[in-house]
Amino acid sequence: MNNFLDTLAAFISNPFFFILFTLIIVLLLIFISYKFGSVSTRLEMRDEIRRLQEESVKRSKAVTAGLMGEQIAPFLPNFPCNPADVRFVGKPIDFVAFPGAAKGDEISEVLFIEVKTGSSKLSEREKQIKSAVESGRVRYIVYHAL
Helix, strand or coil: CHHHHHHHHHHHHCHHHHHHHHHHHHHHHHHHHHHHHHHHHHHHHHHHHHHHHHHHHHHHHHHHHHHHHHHHHHHCCCCCCCHHHEEECCCCCCEEECCCCCCCCCCCCCEEECCCCCCCCCCHHHHHHHHHHHCCCCCCCCCCCC
16 A cells, blocks of 8 residues: 555656646546536437427317317307308318308308317407408409400
8 A cells, every 4th residue: 555655646746747637637527527518408408309399299289179170160059151151261261151052042141250269369360351351341353364
């Protein structure tokens, strides 16, 4: 044991070896810190990716449920007209309806129908369409193609 302590004392007393030893310790600490930070960052990113994936799945399920709701809406109770009078548009409104058309009756009105599920609200574009219809800014155009 004395031999080891003598060697260590000689090693530390030599300025070159002391600086070399200190440099190795500092580099080792930098390497360990880098690896720890890298692992920590990777774990944080993994958790964030998992959270975003779960959020995306929830949003996708809500969109799918909304699309299904739109497609079956004309056949649900309290729909404002006969499903045979309805034409699916999709965007920017869901349906245009011509009440009475399927029975051959006179069409006295045209309905623009937007289907919402859950707590969803009208988009800005849908609000603009609703406002245009309610204020009478609607026209019928006959377009003759060439």
